[in-house]
Amino acid sequence: MFYGQNTKVESTVREKININREWKFKLGDDALAKAANYNDADWSNISLPHNFSIPYFQSAQWYTGYGWYRKYFDIPSSWKGKQIFIEFEAAFREAEIFVNGELVGTHQGGYTGFTFDISSKLKPGRNVLAVRLNNNWNARLAPRNGDHNFTGGIYRDVYLVVTNPVHVTWYGSAVTTPRVSKEKGVVNIKTEIKNDSQQSKNYTIKTEIVAPSGKIVAKSMSNSKIETGATVTVEQTTGAVKSPLLWHPDHPFLYKAVTTIFDGNLLLDRYETKFGFRWMKWTADKGFFLNGEHYYFKGANVHQDHAGWASAVTNAAIIRDVKMIKDCGMDFIRGSHYPHDPAFSEACDSLGVLLWEENDFWGSGGNQRESDNWFEGAGAYPVNADDQPFFEESVKTNLKEMVRIHRNHPSIIAWSMCNEPFFTGKGTIDKIRVFLKDLTKLTHELDSTRLVGIGGCQRGDIDKLGDIAGYNGDGTRLFINPGIPSVVTEYGSVIAIRPGKYDPGFGELQKEEFPWRSGQALWCAFDYGTRAGKFGKMGMIDYFRMPKNQYYWYRNEYKHIAPPEVAQSGIPSKLSLTASKKVINGTDGTDDVQLIVTVQNQDGKPINNSPDVTFEIISGPGEFPTGRTITFSNQSDIYIRDGKAAIEFRSYEGGKTVIKASSAGLKYDTIIIETQGYPIYSEGITPKTPDRPYVRYTTNVSGQPNSNINIAIQKPTRASSEMEGRTANKANDGDEASYWKAVGNEQKKWWQIDLENLYVVNKVSIALPVLGSVAIRIEISKDGQLWEKIADSILKGDGTSKKQSIDIDSKSIGRFLRINFLDSAKEISMSEVEVFGKTSN
Known part of the structure; x- marks a missing residue:
């Protein structure tokens, strides 16, 4: 029943079960769809991660409205007396969650996870989970505007979590290293524990610190009386860990804090938290220091969406994104402009990339007026006074969730409050200044170990309202030695179609590495979908995750790897089909492969000719964003350029898939991808993924700004x-x-x-x-x-x-x-x- 589960920890005390497979989906709204006995037979069969707009290929418009999801699951008898939770890593962006027809909770905000205790709503045997979701614009929710797409969907992973009544809460462990040096490090663990049992008791809480080698290097034990129905935070501090292996981009060592709860000798829960030993210092005059040594970081901004799948990307695809940045010699990512998937932070931890984690308080050019949809360019902060308290609470809630979810990741070096909030309606900038001070204070209370950044602060006199100033664009020359720790959070912004120029695209960025500046981030790493259309083609890597020549410039500059030979025009003879790997591990939607086709001449040499190419699943399980086939054309949004095309392929059944790449008049190529896991695909019996033909989404709402709006205000x-x-x-x-x-x-x-x-x-x-x-x-x-x-x-x-x-x-x-x-x-x-x-x- 739970095919494809990928996480299971100490099954007798805690289970975390991936339930991405086998959902029903319908676009639109139906108030009756929450009912347990609702007939959803004619709904689409989908699996997660999912997006309302699949297949999506960078169009400037997208579906806005409601979508419903339903999932059937069975409760085994072994779960009797357990606490059962539903956990979402994110859903964009207003969610109502029903179990067996009863509302269990709501969540607002599209970039942070949430959880609900559904124990009391469940029954033995078959149960149904229903999710009503919308991506409508709402004056009271963040973000109100931004240079991105705001497509709806349950686009990250979903889990059932099963615990004993006494358990560690959702992301309930906060691990810090209050005293750390090269010689020794002390670990502090604050563990939030909930007692849902019928008894108040004394419990024993043990925490062991496990080194990368697997050796236990420190321990702490305490006793705590927890009243029935209460939630308490148990604080523990270990003895010194001698000569800790420090986390650093060059050697990203990770430790684990393993916390267990005992009732006498009975184990009730076991909870693992990864962390790293490292310390940071930001200065106004000498820049950034990591582990006591000066460190000037260089990187890029990253949006989360991928070709075809929109925001609904797998964890494997996220890891590939971070690795591509690391592989070109960069060591820093600005998570623009919202909290990213937990897998993103984990990838930065394990691969060794510094991360600027950003909340979703965001402004963008436009008319800065209130409206009823994304396309009108509303300001970052509400104009209407009645909306302002609700909006501020939305931003604070997202901030609290971001910090709670991501706080233990050593890669995160700052919490950023915003991006360019100075794009706002008339008369609201003073309120934004007050609000940013309030957010900074709140963040210090949530996490005293990291400084607070103000991202995109080159206008509006907001750059010194936090601890670190992040300057975009012409801010790199307007704020020379600003008297506060500072970062270039965006430079470059070069619109380019692959292959593009072999050039860094520095733009306003000075070539000199000023001693007072901490680092720099290119705008941007990857092409992305946006209401601004062609403005989304600023990546050094295109939307299909194929490098442009700019990427190769940086790789050569930072890692001294020569760029590949430039493909020349020739006579196409055959195709070569390759994959990022040939095995997909699991059927739960967390893994996938990237397929790349290359046009070659008769000698097998890549050429830049770009004929139409079709990928087709000949046999076996799996899907492209368009279904069982996908066609690339240099006249299409699903493009082939410079003799190459790529797409991500995933599978929700085990088995071998034969994929064929063909083009009229050329020798075709095939590849076999094996998916490991259950259920096993059976040809002729297992339902095949239906075709999802791509049609660029359009509405009768014109893009903005239009001819009546001043498009120059506050621009670089x-x-x-x-x-x-x-x-x-x-x-x-x-x-x-x-x-x-x-x-x-x-x-x-x-x-x-x-x-x-x-x-x-x-x-x-x-x-x-x-x-x-x-x-x-x-x-x-x-x-x-x-x-x-x-x-x-x-x-x-x-x-x-x-x-x-x-x-x-x-x-x-x-x-x-x-x-x-x-x-x-x-x-x-x-x-x-x-x-x-x-x-x-």
Whole structure:
């Protein structure tokens, strides 16, 4: 009945059973679907992880609304007298959980896990779990906006957890090393224990510290009386562990704290917590220190979604993501811009990657008004006063859950509160400042061992409201030696189609590693789905997890591995089909393989020709996001480029799968993937996965921003020069009292903005703060290098900062807009620039 279970700890006292297999799913809402006897025969047969929008391939729009899930499971007689919990690693994003028709709990927030005790709702034999889920926009829930997709679904793993009535609670162990050095380390363990039994008793709690070798190196034991129905926290501190093996990206040693609860000699529970010995220090003048040594980290931002599967990726795919970053020589990840899967933190721990874990308080460019859907670009913080307390509670709840779930991971070096919350409605920035201070204080209370970061803090005077400032984009030059520990949390932002340029794409990032700066993170590691369309193609690795040339630049720079030979055009002769591995371990949806097809000439040499290629399951179990077949085309969202294509394949039944890659006129190739586990697939008997043809999702809601919205507000800027206190960002900060001013003796003066997406610009408004006239030329560019003129004009300043509008007739598409001043001898300044246009998706 629980085929594919992958976690089972001390089955007599605690079981953790994966229940990803064999769910029923229906898109839409049906109030009757919670009932135990509801007829779901015509619903889709699916397994987890799952997403409303599968198959999804980076479209700028997606289904928004309700979806229902139902799961049947049996309760064995051996569970009599046990406590039984349902655990979700995440579900996006408002969930109602029913067992046998009765509501057991609700959860709001799409990036953190949750659990409910369902013991009292269960009965012997067959039971049914039903989940009503929606991904609707809600003014009172975080995030309210962001440069990503917000597709719904139970997209992470789900477990049944079975314990005795006296047990360690959900993520109930907090392990720290309050005193640690190269010579010795002391471990502190705070264990939260619940007594659901009918008796108040004294219990014995033992904790053993287990080294990577398996040797027990420290112990602690205590007794505690726990009243019936009570939850208590038992604190223990071990003796010193001599010469602990320190966690470090170069040697990521992990220990275990094994906590057991006894009633006399009777074992009631056993709970394991992995942790590491390491210590950190952040300084404003000398950067970051790890284990007493200066450490400048280099890495990238990571979104969680993958081609076809959207956010519903396996743990194995998550590990591959982290490994790809590690393999190119990077040692740092910013978890943009929400708490990631527990498997992500575990991968960073085991592979040795520093992690900036971020909460989902998030802003993005747009009209910053309230609306009823994601596409309208609502501000990071609610405009309506009635919504604000609920929203703040949402952010705090997500923060508390993030810290509780991820607190024991040694890879996590900071808790980040936000990303670019300065993108917010008029009149709310002051409340955001107060709120960020409140969040910082709360985080210190939740975890006193780590500092608090303010991510994306280059606008709004918010950079010093936490302990660490994370500057994005032009913040790398606007905040030189800011007097607070600091990180470049985003640089680069290069839109590229694979293979792309062999170039790092540093953008605003200075090549010098300043001694006061702690590290840097590229935007970004992987392409991702977003309402901003082409803006999601900024990864050094594409959406299908195939490296672009930028990835190979970094790998060569950091690890001195030469890039592969550039594929040349040739005469296609055959296909080569390979896999990341040939065995899938388990049928529970936590493992998968990546399949890659390469077009070759008759000599077996890879070439860059990209004909249509189809993968087809000839026999055996398994599925692609599109079902039993998938076709790649250079004219499709499911693309083949530079002679290569890739997709992730998974299976929920055991057996051997024969997969064929074919293309008209070329010699085909096959590969065999074996899935180990139960049930065993039987050809002709086991139901096959139905086809899920890909159709790009569209609605009648236009993407935003549109022609009525100023798309320049608070966006990154540059200029030919800047007077002190009159930097380029003063010309698009929404404050006409501030202004940019160029240095007077320059030969060429210009001001430039990154609109952070591709637009067709139809109007530019400019305000001059001083009297006089000046001739300008407006240019647009897709890459910031090749420029096209879209308008010439004469601006006349009357000293009032009155805006002058310039209509643009050009249909040219661009991301960067530059204003060139043709009268170079004049003093040049601008108090405000507004840009209007429509996205080009």
